[in-house]
Amino acid sequence: MSSPWTIRSHVIPASYPRLFRRGTRNPHKSRLKLHVNEYRPHRRAGLDENPDSPGATIIFAHGMGSTKESYEPFFADLLANPLTPPISAIWAADVANHGQSYRLNEQEIGDEQHWFDGAHDIMQLINYFQSSMTLPLIGIGQSWGCVHLLLPAAWNPRIFQGIVLMEPVLETGYNHLEELKALGVPEKGLAKNFNMGFSVALMKDRWDSREAAERHIRKSRYYSQFDPRVLAQTLRYDLRDMPDGRVTLATPRYQQAQLFMRADPPMKGYPVGEDYATRAEEGFVAPGFYRGEPAKVKEYLPGIHCKALYVWTADNSLLSTESYRNRIVGKTGTGLGGAGGTATGQVKEVFVEAAGHALPFLEPRGTAEAVAKWLGEELGPWWAGEEEKRGEEPIIDAVTVQPEWIKRISKL
Numbered sequence: 212m213s214s215p216w217t218i219r220s221h222v223i224p225a226s227y228p229r230l231f232r233r234g235t236r237n238p239h240k241s242r243l244k245l246h247v248n249e250y251r252p253h254r255r256a257g258l259d260e261n262p263d264s265p266g267a268t269i270i271f272a273h274g275m276g277s278t279k280e281s282y283e284p285f286f287a288d289l290l291a292n293p294l295t296p297p298i299s300a301i302w303a304a305d306v307a308n309h310g311q312s313y314r315l316n317e318q319e320i321g322d323e324q325h326w327f328d329g330a331h332d333i334m335q336l337i338n339y340f341q342s343s344m345t346l347p348l349i350g351i352g353q354s355w356g357c358v359h360l361l362l363p364a365a366w367n368p369r370i371f372q373g374i375v376l377m378e379p380v381l382e383t384g385y386n387h388l389e390e391l392k393a394l395g396v397p398e399k400g401l402a403k404n405f406n407m408g409f410s411v412a413l414m415k416d417r418w419d420s421r422e423a424a425e426r427h428i429r430k431s432r433y434y435s436q437f438d439p440r441v442l443a444q445t446l447r448y449d450l451r452d453m454p455d456g457r458v459t460l461a462t463p464r465y466q467q468a469q470l471f472m473r474a475d476p477p478m479k480g481y482p483v484g485e486d487y488a489t490r491a492e493e494g495f496v497a498p499g500f501y502r503g504e505p506a507k508v509k510e511y512l513p514g515i516h517c518k519a520l521y522v523w524t525a526d527n528s529l530l531s532t533e534s535y536r537n538r539i540v541g542k543t544g545t546g547l548g549g550a551g552g553t554a555t556g557q558v559k560e561v562f563v564e565a566a567g568h569a570l571p572f573l574e575p576r577g578t579a580e581a582v583a584k585w586l587g588e589e590l591g592p593w594w595a596g597e598e599e600k601r602g603e604e605p606i607i608d609a610v611t612v613q614p615e616w617i618k619r620i621s622k623l
Contacts, residue, residue, distance in 0.1 A: 214253075215287050216301075221247040222315060225307045226335045230325035232482050241319040245332055246311035248279055249343070250301040252290050265345040266299030267586075267594075270371070272333060274354030274569075275380070276411065276467045278310035279303040280448040282353070284440040285571035288579035294587035296594075299345050304336055306359075308466040310448060323484070324470060326355070326504035330362035337363075337370065347372035347594045351582065353571055355380045355470070358508055361515065368516035368548060372597075373590040375582050377522040377570050378530050381509055381539055383472075383502045385493040387529060406496050408471025416464040417457060424450050424458040433567070441572045472500035512539065513546025518593065520585045521560040522570060522578065530568055536560065559585065 225243035228234075235241035271286075273279050286301055305312035306329045308320050337344065350360035350371045357379035363370050384406045392398055418424035425446050428434045434442060451461045460467075475490075477483055486494075486503035494501045521540050523531040540560055544552035552558045561581045565574045 215290055216250040216252045219249045219251070221249065221340075223247060223336065223339050225312075225316075226328065226331035229321070230327050230331075231321070231323040231484060233321040233323040234325060234328065235319055235321045237319075241321075243307045243319060244312065244315040245304045245307060245336065246315060247302065247304040247336060247340075249340075250283075250286060250303070252298060252300075264297040266297040267347045267349050268299060268344040269301040270333060270337060270348060270350050270360070271301060271303040272329065272350070272352035272356030272359040273303065273305070273309070274352075274356050275470055276309075276462060277353075277445075277572075278448045278461060279305050280310075281441055281444045282571055283444055284438055285575040285579055288576045289583055292579055292583035294580075294583040296587050296591035300343070302336060302340065302344070304332065306332065308470075309462040311461075313462055313466065314451075320466070322465070322469065323473070323481075324466070326358050326470070326502075326508070327362060329356070329359035330366075333359045334363050334367075334370070347590070349586070349590065350374040351377070352379070353377040354568065357381070358504070361508060362511060364517055364519075365511035365514045365548075368514075371517045372594060373518040373520070373586070374515075375520045375522065375585070377578065377582075378524060378568055379521070379539065380505075380530065381512075382505050382535070383494060383496045384529075385495045386535070386538065387532075388495075390534065406471055408468050408496070408500075411464065411471060412468035414464060416460045418459075419457055421450065421452065421458045433569075436567060437569070437572045438575050441575060445572075472496040472502050475499060475501040509538070509542065512542040513544065514548040515544045515558075516548055516550045517557075518550075518590055519543055519558045520582070520589075521558070522581055523560060523562050524565045524567065524570060525562040526566045528566065528568065531562075559589070561585065 223245050225245045227242060228238060229243070232238065235243060271279065271282065273282060282303065289295055290298060307313070307316055308324050313320065337348070348371050350364065352360045352375070354377070357376040358381070360371065360374050360376070364374055415427065418427060428446060434445065437445065449461050451459050453459055473484065474481070477487070484503070490501055490503045491506035493506050494503045496502055521536070523536065525531070540553065540558060543558045544550050550557040563570055563574055563577050563581050565577070567573055570578045
């Protein structure tokens with residue numbers, strides 16, 4: 212089967228400076244890079260029916276521990292769906308400490324990465340390639356990657372015309388823990404159930420050969436549920452061949468684990484992070500660990516102005532419970548700068564039949580269908596209306612003081 216697109220790979224500077232002091236090995240000299248893939252569809256979705264449309268640009272943000280290439284089956288299914296509006300390109304980068312970006316940065320990357328670094332990198336990517344991108348810009352993210360879209364959307368209300376947030380991770384697990392404690396569930400050992408960082412920190416990450424690594428992964432309860440196309444991409448891109456013939460993870464185990472949690476108090480000799488003194492109670496992960504950024508991200512949710520679609524699994528699992536969704540969806544777009552949230556139809560949510568936290572991997576076709584339906588029925592017509600209204604506005608005059616201004620001033 213032929214590829215549905217042409218891929219161009221790029222290497223660009225990552226954002227600078229990083230947000231934690233130990234984000235790089237030497238803050239004076241270390242500069243990080245991003246490995247970026249640009250997917251240009253051979254048959255640009257929707258453009259045969261809309262030859263005058265330049266097509267939308269999708270900016271994609273991957274989840275923690277995954278690499279951008281594992282989402283290619285989802286991209287392909289999205290482009291193939293007849294409901295998808297015109298798409299000119301999909302842009303996706305590995306975050307600085309993941310996948311091929313890590314390979315570029317392994318001599319410079321530090322051991323404490325900030326969640327907001329990825330958000331600054333998304334803005335860097337958009338600004339760097341702005342001349343190659345056509346409006347509207349649509350952000351699509353999964354899991355932790357949703358953070359990297361929500362923050363730019365809050366900082367700049369016009370950077371995205373729409374965002375799709377697939378099972379976003381915006382909490383540490385503290386709220387779920389408190390809910391169970393209130394029901395009388397014993398607390399001992401409970402925190403481990405709500406944060407993958409514990410299992411990631413202890414998972415196997417070295418094998419004698421690629422064959423041994425692939426056998427191990429195929430037997431995993433998590434990976435064995437993947438769509439076969441996704442699993443093939445994961446085996447190809449999430450593993451790394453070492454010079455001695457052994458195989459390891461493309462994204463080091465510690466680089467993944469430290470994104471889930473930070474030491475509380477800091478480990479001996481380590482600096483105190485800027486977020487530590489004023490950390491929120493809900494930043495608690497477990498005794499000895501916290502993560503400060505999720506609570507801060509939630510503070511930005513009321514200011515989200517662009518259209519937003521939340522996509523959840525229908526199994527009512529940890530990241531799709533009603534209480535969690537209410538804390539996230541219920542806040543989005545409801546504050547200053549927001550557009551009214553669910554009450555005005557700017558924010559919506561849909562559910563996909565799947566069990567587990569990996570929608571684009573477990574059900575790439577079903578997830579793509581849910582996203583395509585929203586893009587085609589909600590965002591596409593809205594954007595066409597916006598363009599029509601823009602064409603009816605007065606011609607821009609960047610020099611002359613408008614007569615209505617003068618009239619209003621004269622009445623003061």
